[in-house]
Amino acid sequence: MAPILGIMASQVTGHLWAPTGAYDSIATTTVGAGGASSVDFTSIPSTYTHLQVRYLARGSFSGNEIQIRMRLNSDTGNNYARHLLEGDGSTAAAYATASGSLMALGSIPAATGTASAFGAGVVDILDYANTSKYKTSRTLSGQDRNGAGTIDLASSLWMNTNAVTTVSVFPDSGNFSQYSIVALYGIKGA
Amino acid sequence: MANTYVAIATQTLGSAAASVTFSSIPATYTDLVLVSVAGTTTGAPNTFLQLNGDTATNYSIRAIIGNGSTASSGAVNNSSQFYIDYNAMPDQTLGTTVNVCNIMNYANSTTYKTILVRANAASRGTDGIVGLWRSTSAVTSLLIKPASSTFLASSTFSLYGIASA
Numbered sequence: 001m002a003p004i005l006g007i008m009a010s011q012v013t014g015h016l017w018a019p020t021g022a023y024d025s026i027a028t029t030t031v032g033a034g035g036a037s038s039v040d041f042t043s044i045p046s047t048y049t050h051l052q053v054r055y056l057a058r059g060s061f062s063g064n065e066i067q068i069r070m071r072l073n074s075d076t077g078n079n080y081a082r083h084l085l086e087g088d089g090s091t092a093a094a095y096a097t098a099s100g101s102l103m104a105l106g107s108i109p110a111a112t113g114t115a116s117a118f119g120a121g122v123v124d125i126l127d128y129a130n131t132s133k134y135k136t137s138r139t140l141s142g143q144d145r146n147g148a149g150t151i152d153l154a155s156s157l158w159m160n161t162n163a164v165t166t167v168s169v170f171p172d173s174g175n176f177s178q179y180s181i182v183a184l185y186g187i188k189g190a
Numbered sequence: 191m192a193n194t195y196v197a198i199a200t201q202t203l204g205s206a207a208a209s210v211t212f213s214s215i216p217a218t219y220t221d222l223v224l225v226s227v228a229g230t231t232t233g234a235p236n237t238f239l240q241l242n243g244d245t246a247t248n249y250s251i252r253a254i255i256g257n258g259s260t261a262s263s264g265a266v267n268n269s270s271q272f273y274i275d276y277n278a279m280p281d282q283t284l285g286t287t288v289n290v291c292n293i294m295n296y297a298n299s300t301t302y303k304t305i306l307v308r309a310n311a312a313s314r315g316t317d318g319i320v321g322l323w324r325s326t327s328a329v330t331s332l333l334i335k336p337a338s339s340t341f342l343a344s345s346t347f348s349l350y351g352i353a354s355a
Binding site: 022023024025026027028054056058085086087088089090091092094114116117118119120121122140141142143144145146147149150151152153179181183185 | 194195220221250251252253254255261262263264265267268292294295298300301302304305306308318319320321322324326352353354355
C-alpha cells in the first residue's frame with residue numbers, strides 16, 4: 001500500500017497506511033535514540049473533517065520541563081493567537097498571546113524531570129481543510145512528576161484560511177527524547 | 191483495513207457495585223479511552239482508578255478545576271490510586287456526570303504511564319486532570335471504584351482502544 005504522508009523528522013521511525021473509516025490513523029512517529037527536534041506530518045489529505053494529534057513526549061532540554069508547540073503549514077509568521085488555562089497543583093493561571101509565531105499545547109517533562117515520566121496531549125484541529133475559515137485548535141495536555149507538573153486546557157488560532165496540509169509538533173527548546181510518540185488521526189464527517 | 195477506534199468492552203451495572211474491572215486488556219492499541227457515566231448510591235465520592243491491581247503509592251495527579259465561580263488547581267502525590275475526578279464527582283443522579291480518561295501508550299514497557307482526564311458534573315463543574323503511574327509495566331487491567339459508597343445500577347463504563355499507523 002502506497003504511503004500517503006511523508007515524515008520529515010530526523011532520526012524517527014514511522015510507518016504509514018492509507019486509511020478508511022470515520023476515525024483513521026494517518027501516521028505515527030516514534031522518536032529514536034538520537035532524539036528529534038520536531039515531528040512533522042506532511043501532505044495531509046483533505047478528506048477528513050477534523051484532525052487529532054495525540055502525543056506522549058519528553059524533551060532533552062536541560063530543565064525539569066519544556067513547553068511543547070505546534071505550527072501549521074510551516075508558517076513561522078506572527079499569525080497565531082493562543083490562550084491557556086493552567087494548573088500546577090496549587091494555583092490556576094491563565095495566559096494569552098494575541099500575535100505569536102506558534103500554537104501552545106502545554107509542557108512535557110525534560111532532562112532533569114522525573115526519569116521515565118512523559119507528558120501527554122490530545123489536540124483537535126477543527127475543520128482543517130476548509131479554505132474559508134481561520135483554523136482553531138483545542139488541547140487537553142499535561143505532565144505529572146509526582147510533586148510537580150502542570151495540567152493545561154489550551155486553545156490556539158491560526159489566522160490563515162489555507163487548508164492545513166502540514167502539522168509540526170516540537171519542543172520549545174532541545175529535542176524530543178527517545179520513546180516520544182506523536183500520532184495523527186483523521187475524523188470524518190457524515 | 192484495521193479499525194482505529196475500537197470498542198473493547200462495555201459494562202452496564204445490573205445492580206450496585208463496589209468496583210468495576212476491565213482485565214486481560216490486549217496490547218494491540220496505542221491508547222486506551224475509558225468513558226464513564228456513573229452515579230453513586232450515597233454522597234459524591236471521588237472516583238479512583240488503579241492499574242494492574244497496584245495498590246502501592248505509585249500514583250500522582252494534578253488537576254485544574256472550575257466550579258462555576260472560580261478556577262483552582264489541586265494535586266495528590268504518592269497516592270495509592272489515580273483520582274479521575276477532583277471536584278466533578280458522580281452523585282445519585284445518573285447522567286449528570288461524564289468522565290473521559292485517556293491512558294496514553296499504555297502497552298509500552300519503557301515509560302511511566304500518563305493519563306489525561308476530563309471530568310464533568312452538571313452540579314459541580316469541570317475538571318482537567320493529568321496523572322502519572324510510576325511503573326513501566328504494560329497496562330493489562332483497570333479497576334474503577336468510588337472512594338466510598340457503591341456505583342449505582344445502570345452506571346456504564348466503556349473501554350475503547352485507539353490504534354495507530
